[in-house]
Amino acid sequence: MNTTMEKSEMMENEMEMCMETQMPEMMKANLAGEMKQPEEEMNPIDIMMGVVKSQINDLCDEIDEADKAFARSHHNDKYSKATYDAEETCKLLNAQKGILDKVLFAMEDIKSSMMPECA
DSSP states (O other), rough: OOOHHHHHHHHEEEEEEEEHHHHHHHHHHHHHHHHOOOOOOOOOHHHHHHHHHHHHHHHHHHHHHHHHHHHHHHHHOOHHHHHHHHHHHHHHHHHHHHHHHHHHHHHHHHHHHHHHOOO
């Protein structure tokens, strides 16, 4: 006859064996502190779109700063060289952003044309 202590040890062993056989490898690795994630293959177009979006975000920040500089110089002296230079900077940055927006739109169009059509 098994004592309660032996029964509890047997139950613990059974639970450990069950967990080992039923727990997926990824979960065991994560519980052990090994954070191996499966590498996803990125589409080159997605990578390039990410780069372009990052550049657009950077340009938006620069445009905000240029707009503030233009407003300050316009407020100080409407007809100064600094005002005209700040205005040209704003125009230049907005033109660059416009070009990147068109490139991004073209990439999205290419990406959507590459996707298989649903029948």
